[in-house]
Amino acid sequence: MKLVPQPLERKHQEAFLRFTDANIGARYYTPEDFQKLFDLSCHHQRSLAYVLLDQDSGNIHGVRVTYPPPRWLQQETAPLFTELWNVPPESVAYFKSLFVDAKLQGQGWGPTLSQASLKDLAAMGCQAVVAHSWKESPNNSSLRYLEKIGFKAIGEHPLFWSEIDYDCTRCKKPPCQCTAVEMILYLAPIS
Numbered sequence: 001m002k003l004v005p006q007p008l009e010r011k012h013q014e015a016f017l018r019f020t021d022a023n024i025g026a027r028y029y030t031p032e033d034f035q036k037l038f039d040l041s042c043h044h045q046r047s048l049a050y051v052l053l054d055q056d057s058g059n060i061h062g063v064r065v066t067y068p069p070p071r072w073l074q075q076e077t078a079p080l081f082t083e084l085w086n087v088p089p090e091s092v093a094y095f096k097s098l099f100v101d102a103k104l105q106g107q108g109w110g111p112t113l114s115q116a117s118l119k120d121l122a123a124m125g126c127q128a129v130v131a132h133s134w135k136e137s138p139n140n141s142s143l144r145y146l147e148k149i150g151f152k153a154i155g156e157h158p159l160f161w162s163e164i165d166y167d168c169t170r171c172k173k174p175p176c177q178c179t180a181v182e183m184i185l186y187l188a189p190i191s
């Protein structure tokens, strides 16, 4: 296996969905969702989302879905504590999903994929990034990884994913009972 982080491309659709069905849950992302998320992840025709690609097989072993500001704010239906962000919402990016193959977790691939997106976001002048951490993630890996790169918790959303008709890997069948912890990372000092 020769693993390399790479910006997401349309040609990754099949491998991306194979990975998300197996690791996030069947049908969490549909082919239509992929088209929409790819579009929202782009800034100046390049995606700020990253995948962990095995160059030998073409398989994907990790995804970091990132939306640069501001288009995602009008499209995203998830609840948000915008009043607690302390910066203009139009200057804030969204860390939509991050998953790493269970066999490769705990080896730093999640932070590596995220740092690649953060570098792009800082370069475009983005002021902050918001993420919804999965409170029930195995080994508390979600919160631990986000805190490690500097995110701070600002509130909780119970039943955050319950409206999505997918088989959560923890709850097994819909509706998902998991809670999201909204977290923020500032890329520039708040004035």
Ligand SMILES: CC(C)(COP(=O)(O)OP(=O)(O)OC[C@H]1O[C@@H](n2cnc3c(N)ncnc32)[C@H](O)[C@@H]1OP(=O)(O)O)[C@@H](O)C(=O)NCCC(=O)NCCS
Pocket: 097, 098, 099, 100, 101, 104, 105, 106, 107, 108, 109, 110, 111, 132, 133, 134, 137, 138, 139, 140, 141, 142, 144, 145, 148
């Ligand atoms: C969250 C996630 C993307 C982080 O990526 P990663 O490459 O594992 O990140 P790291 O290697 O920095 O590990 C993060 C922390 O989780 C711990 N961890 C990760 N997998 C682990 C495992 N299988 N067993 C024990 N601890 C584990 C790491 O030890 C580390 O904790 P530490 O900093 O206290 O040592 C990845 O673990 C994952 O896909 N988890 C399940 C899905 C998930 O929760 N996604 C986020 C949804 S919001």
